Amino acid sequence: MDQPRHSNHHRRRGFRGKNNTRPRRARTDESRTDAASSQTTAAAPRQAQQEEDTVMTGATPEVTVPLDDAKFSDLKGSNLVHPTLIETITNDLNFSHMTPVQAATLHDLLPPSRSDCLVQAKTGTGKTLAFLLPALQTLITNHRNQAERGSPAVSLLVISPTRELAMQIATEATNLLQRFSNFHVRLAIGGTNKDQEERRILQSCNVLVATPGRLLDHMANEDVLYTFRSLETLVLDEADRLLDMGFSKALREIVSKLPNKKEVNRQGMLFSATIAQHVHQAADLVLSPGYKFISTVPAGEANTHQRVPQLLIKVDKFSSVGAAVVGCIREEAKQHQDFKVIIFAPTAHLADFYGHIVSQLSDMPPVSILHSRISQSRRTKTTNEYRDAKSAILVATDVIARGMDFPGVTTVVQVGIPSDKESYIHRLGRTARAGAEGRGIFIVTEAESWFPRWTLKEITFIPHPADVSALAEVEAIATVMDETDRARIYQAWLGYYKNHLKGFKWTNEELVAQGNTFAHEGLACPETPPIAKSTVGKMGLKGTRGLVVVPDPPRARSGRATRGRGNRS
Numbered sequence: 001m002d003q004p005r006h007s008n009h010h011r012r013r014g015f016r017g018k019n020n021t022r023p024r025r026a027r028t029d030e031s032r033t034d035a036a037s038s039q040t041t042a043a044a045p046r047q048a049q050q051e052e053d054t055v056m057t058g059a060t061p062e063v064t065v066p067l068d069d070a071k072f073s074d075l076k077g078s079n080l081v082h083p084t085l086i087e088t089i090t091n092d093l094n095f096s097h098m099t100p101v102q103a104a105t106l107h108d109l110l111p112p113s114r115s116d117c118l119v120q121a122k123t124g125t126g127k128t129l130a131f132l133l134p135a136l137q138t139l140i141t142n143h144r145n146q147a148e149r150g151s152p153a154v155s156l157l158v159i160s161p162t163r164e165l166a167m168q169i170a171t172e173a174t175n176l177l178q179r180f181s182n183f184h185v186r187l188a189i190g191g192t193n194k195d196q197e198e199r200r201i202l203q204s205c206n207v208l209v210a211t212p213g214r215l216l217d218h219m220a221n222e223d224v225l226y227t228f229r230s231l232e233t234l235v236l237d238e239a240d241r242l243l244d245m246g247f248s249k250a251l252r253e254i255v256s257k258l259p260n261k262k263e264v265n266r267q268g269m270l271f272s273a274t275i276a277q278h279v280h281q282a283a284d285l286v287l288s289p290g291y292k293f294i295s296t297v298p299a300g301e302a303n304t305h306q307r308v309p310q311l312l313i314k315v316d317k318f319s320s321v322g323a324a325v326v327g328c329i330r331e332e333a334k335q336h337q338d339f340k341v342i343i344f345a346p347t348a349h350l351a352d353f354y355g356h357i358v359s360q361l362s363d364m365p366p367v368s369i370l371h372s373r374i375s376q377s378r379r380t381k382t383t384n385e386y387r388d389a390k391s392a393i394l395v396a397t398d399v400i401a402r403g404m405d406f407p408g409v410t411t412v413v414q415v416g417i418p419s420d421k422e423s424y425i426h427r428l429g430r431t432a433r434a435g436a437e438g439r440g441i442f443i444v445t446e447a448e449s450w451f452p453r454w455t456l457k458e459i460t461f462i463p464h465p466a467d468v469s470a471l472a473e474v475e476a477i478a479t480v481m482d483e484t485d486r487a488r489i490y491q492a493w494l495g496y497y498k499n500h501l502k503g504f505k506w507t508n509e510e511l512v513a514q515g516n517t518f519a520h521e522g523l524a525c526p527e528t529p530p531i532a533k534s535t536v537g538k539m540g541l542k543g544t545r546g547l548v549v550v551p552d553p554p555r556a557r558s559g560r561a562t563r564g565r566g567n568r569s
């Protein structure tokens with residue numbers, strides 16, 4: 001890894017407005033650092049400078065930056081970036097100034113340097129353009145197109161952990177290439193027609209945006225594999241997620257099928273708002289030794305935006321959480337005529353539960369639910385509708401926690417503790433993007449309060465009273481819910497909190513006692529919902545007092561009992 005890199009001038013952070021409307025109010029934004037640490041664990045900021053930026057009115061609130069900041073138009077005549085790309089950015093996308101991460105990485109990533117880089121910058125600060133611009137410039141420089149080569153050759157491969165994010169990145173790449181007719185951006189994501197994807201890739205593909213599993217499937221086809229023969233750039237977006245336990249095996253396999261990095265002079269880029277230790281350990285999969293680590297997040301500072309108020313609502317017990325969710329949305333409605341909220345729930349079934357509760361209340365804007373148990377076509381429709389909505393509530397799991405860029409999200413509500421600190425940061429990052437305003441609300445029970453206190457100790461929460469006046473309404477809605485659905489929610493609750501036993505300092509018995517109270521009081525179940533024997537075993541709760549264990553249904557005994565049940569998000 002490289003030694004610290006320092007630049008001689010200060011750059012200010014922020015986004016210049018697309019519309020030059022009058023400033024509405026001032027705020028501070030995050031600090032910028034010019035250099036990466038020589039340590040492998042953290043970026044050491046040389047300058048951690050706080051500046052006042054100005055929010056602009058308009059559909060997408062934006063922030064002015066001082067005129068001495070890096071502008072895309074400064075690149076004109078530099079021969080570094082194709083003039084058509086610059087025109088697209090400044091005239092079609094209407095971006096005049098670079099964001100800090102774009103300014104900090106551009107020269108290292110662009111040809112001729114084309115350095116391998118690990119890049120960290122806070123959520124919503126334009127990392128996508130930061131990697132697409134140099135990678136597309138490489139594509140343009142080397143003129144990889146089908147007409148020239150005879151058969152398609154992929155120049156840029158971007159790997160994303162989720163399908164929704166892959167689609168968003170592909171759209172951004174297509175927008176950037178809109179003035180070039182000879183380049184094609186393709187997708188390889190799950191849940192869609194694989195043959196159709198394959199045909200498109202083989203027809204013409206310069207940029208491929210993929211999720212790991214589907215990409216591996218495609219790589220089994222020799223013809224598709226051949227399209228990677230001269231791959232010039234490999235980007236892992238949300239690198240820390242891709243390199244964690246769940247994805248690293250698939251990723252290793254993908255990289256092993258690609259041509260030798262040195263032989264094709266392939267550039268590697270890893271981007272994320274959070275860089276956990278395991279990323280440094282696994283970075284050599286994609287980056288060459290001596291890679292640069294560029295971070296715009298000052299060391300020791302929380303990765304969340306300082307300007308975003310983060311409210312902490314504590315409720316006494318799990319059965320009060322639903323009412324607290326309703327209470328905080330009603331408060332939101334009092335403050336804004338139009339508001340866009342994302343409610344993050346720990347599991348798909350809990351997202352269904354909160355989504356159902358909120359959707360049954362007549363005073364709520366349109367409510368939609370998004371998680372991995374929903375079909376891809378429905379997921380895509382929901383994502384698009386929410387993106388375009390002026391006022392809406394989206395209840396989701398971590399499937400949209402990373403990278404998703406929904407404009408105008410006023411509030412992110414996190415219900416119950418997330419799986420880890422990174423998840424909290426990325427979820428919160430769905431609001432206050434591109435310099436816009438937004439706030440976070442974190443609803444926890446007293447029992448969960450160890451999480452904000454210890455796991456998120458860098459964050460200064462603003463304590464906020466819980467409004468649980470909707471308790472009776474929530475109970476009335478839960479009472480008439482399908483019994484099987486309630487049993488699934490209970491089971492999902494147990495499965496999720498079982499993973500956090502250590503934090504709670506609970507035994508299995510205490511977990512089940514809490515879960516049973518939630519079932520009776522929160523889900524209005526007259527009896528403790530039964531759980532199939534094999535499921536209890538899989539949850540690691542065999543022999544735990546308080547559970548109602550029933551024999552596996554016949555299907556289960558043939559080995560398919562729990563298909564589609566677990567705790568998928």
Ligand SMILES: Nc1ncnc2c1ncn2[C@@H]1O[C@H](COP(=O)(O)OP(=O)(O)OP(=O)(O)O)[C@@H](O)[C@H]1O
Nearest residue numbers: 095097098099123124125126127128273403405434
């Ligand atoms: N230079 C710029 N000026 C103004 N807006 C920009 C600029 N660059 C990017 N944006 C916009 O900022 C928003 C956030 O960008 P992007 O989604 O790339 O953020 P990110 O840093 O990747 O966030 P996350 O960490 O959540 O993935 C997008 O709407 C994007 O179009």
